[in-house]
Amino acid sequence: MGLVGVIFLVLAAGSIVFAANVVLRRNPAACAVNLVGTFFCLSGIYLLIGFPFLAAIQLMVYAGAIMVLFLFVIMLLDLRQEEPRNTPIGGLLAPLFAAAVLGLVVPFFPDAEVKAAMNLTPIQGETASWGGQGLAVALFGRHMIVFEATSLLLLAGILGVVVLAKRRPRPGEDAPASDLGESGR
Amino acid sequence: MTGIDVAMMFGKIGLIFLMVLLPFAVYSTLVERKVSAWNQNRYGPNRVGPWGLLQPLADGIKFFFKEELVPDGASPLLFKLAPALSAAPAMLTIAIVPVTFPVLVEGRQFAMSIADIDVAVPFFLAMGSFAVYGILLGAWASNSRYSLLAGLRSSAQMISYELAMFLSVVTVVLLAGSMNLTEIFLAQTPNATLGQETSGLWNVFRFPVGTIAFVVFLIAAFAETNRHPFDMVERETEPVGGFHTEHSSMKFALFFIGEYAAMLTMSALITTLFFGGPSLFGLVASMESPWLRAGVGFAVFITKLAVFQFLFIWVRWTLPRFRWDQVLHLGWKVLLPVSIVNLLLAGALVVWGVY
Numbered sequence: 001m002g003l004v005g006v007i008f009l010v011l012a013a014g015s016i017v018f019a020a021n022v023v024l025r026r027n028p029a030a031c032a033v034n035l036v037g038t039f040f041c042l043s044g045i046y047l048l049i050g051f052p053f054l055a056a057i058q059l060m061v062y063a064g065a066i067m068v069l070f071l072f073v074i075m076l077l078d079l080r081q082e083e084p085r086n087t088p089i090g091g092l093l094a095p096l097f098a099a100a101v102l103g104l105v106v107p108f109f110p111d112a113e114v115k116a117a118m119n120l121t122p123i124q125g126e127t128a129s130w131g132g133q134g135l136a137v138a139l140f141g142r143h144m145i146v147f148e149a150t151s152l153l154l155l156a157g158i159l160g161v162v163v164l165a166k167r168r169p170r171p172g173e174d175a176p177a178s179d180l181g182e183s184g185r
Numbered sequence: 186m187t188g189i190d191v192a193m194m195f196g197k198i199g200l201i202f203l204m205v206l207l208p209f210a211v212y213s214t215l216v217e218r219k220v221s222a223w224n225q226n227r228y229g230p231n232r233v234g235p236w237g238l239l240q241p242l243a244d245g246i247k248f249f250f251k252e253e254l255v256p257d258g259a260s261p262l263l264f265k266l267a268p269a270l271s272a273a274p275a276m277l278t279i280a281i282v283p284v285t286f287p288v289l290v291e292g293r294q295f296a297m298s299i300a301d302i303d304v305a306v307p308f309f310l311a312m313g314s315f316a317v318y319g320i321l322l323g324a325w326a327s328n329s330r331y332s333l334l335a336g337l338r339s340s341a342q343m344i345s346y347e348l349a350m351f352l353s354v355v356t357v358v359l360l361a362g363s364m365n366l367t368e369i370f371l372a373q374t375p376n377a378t379l380g381q382e383t384s385g386l387w388n389v390f391r392f393p394v395g396t397i398a399f400v401v402f403l404i405a406a407f408a409e410t411n412r413h414p415f416d417m418v419e420r421e422t423e424p425v426g427g428f429h430t431e432h433s434s435m436k437f438a439l440f441f442i443g444e445y446a447a448m449l450t451m452s453a454l455i456t457t458l459f460f461g462g463p464s465l466f467g468l469v470a471s472m473e474s475p476w477l478r479a480g481v482g483f484a485v486f487i488t489k490l491a492v493f494q495f496l497f498i499w500v501r502w503t504l505p506r507f508r509w510d511q512v513l514h515l516g517w518k519v520l521l522p523v524s525i526v527n528l529l530l531a532g533a534l535v536v537w538g539v540y
Contacts, residue, residue: 027260029260029263029322029325030260030263033263033322036318052302052303052304053303053304053307055304056304056307056308056310056311057307059308059311059315060307060310060311060314063311063314063315064310064311064313064314064315064317065314068314068317068318068321068340068344069344071318071321071322071325072321072337072340072341072344075321075324075325075333075336075337076337
């Protein structure tokens with residue numbers, strides 16, 4: 001195992017520890033910071049398997065933009081009290097479910113890809129030259145329809161959240177309570 | 186990786202650390218105080234060493250010996266981590282900036298940036314968005330309302346101006362046709378000996394798109410580094426000191442150095458993206474000896490860097506601060522639409538072959 005192997009092990013262990021912290025910590029801001037750590041480790045792994053552009057985009061979009069918004073919202077809500085631990089049923093079910101999914105999925109992986117991932121050989125062939133240009137050509141050329149469909153999926157997700165989160169007036173109440181508080185104009 | 190690679194790597198790190206990062210990040214504090222003094226008809230620091238030249242050293246010693254306070258209810262790890270998080274991205278970004286022309290060592294060309302990567306522009310943008318974390322976490326971890334308010338308003342400002350900055354950088358990428366900073370500055374160098382056919386015009390002179398992108402980038406750079414007139418971080422006219430109110434001793438000093446390192450990074454990127462980096466209208470690039478070219482190019486680069494660093498300081502002591510609503514108005518309703526239209530225009534001009 002060379003230097004690359006050692007770096008991979010450090011990154012992999014780091015990403016697992018950070019990810020576990022995201023679930024286990026009770027303080028929302030600490031969870032968010034740990035999630036940033038996970039993204040960092042993932043982007044390092046992308047670098048190792050030869051996708052520098054993807055690594056940079058991972059840092060920029062997920063760690064840089066999305067998590068900043070998460071933190072922002074957490075701080076605006078000012079959740080100072082740590083969440084109490086609730087009934088452990090969900091906590092027990094989640095790993096079981098994850099293990100079941102993993103057991104179902106892993107046998108169907110193409111063997112070569114798993115081996116390539118284990119040996120950390122940079123992926124060969126057409127995708128090997130995926131800097132920015134190759135990615136752009138693939139994304140906006142061959143996979144254009146998939147790309148657009150994904151954005152539709154995101155739109156549907158946003159609409160769903162809006163519908164779920166919208167506060168409806170209860171039968172007794174007159175007007176819906178303003179989310180903006182007293183200063184809402 | 187051979188011995189030459191390793192030697193070049195350490196040489197470049199040493200050069201950039203000793204000649205760029207250290208003097209500009211540390212001595213800028215002295216220059217700032219001197220320039221502010223001259224602007225206000227004072228002398229400025231002049232007691233420690235000749236002309237006060239040892240003042241940063243004295244400041245450093247003082248900061249090391251100050252008492253370290255951690256407020257009650259602060260989140261200890263994040264509170265201590267925040268200053269490092271605010272200084273690290275700016276210093277990391279210096280690694281991608283080419284400080285001079287590529288040099289030839291034993292028949293091989295070495296680009297003169299610490300990390301000559303093809304994804305330099307996305308890397309810079311990623312590091313730019315990381316700068317928010319230091320402020321946001323430092324503010325939140327101090328368990329203080331004043332810190333939190335200042336942190337929220339300054340991070341909101343940084344998020345708003347990031348978009349305009351991203352778009353103007355993408356405009357430059359379109360003009361240069363590359364995301365590698367060495368190639369971007371070589372595209373602004375009129376010279377045949379470097380083996381490239383280029384128009385050789387600095388991006389700032391590529392009217393109209395380059396000029397507009399430069400103006401947008403400059404304004405956004407002031408906002409991103411939280412300098413006047415966008416000083417939402419400290420607001421020195423207000424009685425409480427901003428997001429680092431609770432940070433004392435070396436932790437405060439690290440925030441301080443981080444601000445100057447961010448200014449340095451922005452100056453270096455303005456130089457590279459819009460003012461041709463180390464090139465000077467082909468005068469430097471046409472030199473025959475590669476080592477002489479690299480040396481003179483480095484001097485030219487440092488000079489341009491110093492000019493923009495001075496601009497940051499000059500503006501701070503000249504202009505008053507924006508009101509909060511004016512900051513957001515400028516960011517979202519002026520700079521963002523302008524940079525989007527500018528980007529579309531640049532794309533059209535490149536496709537039509539004007540550039």
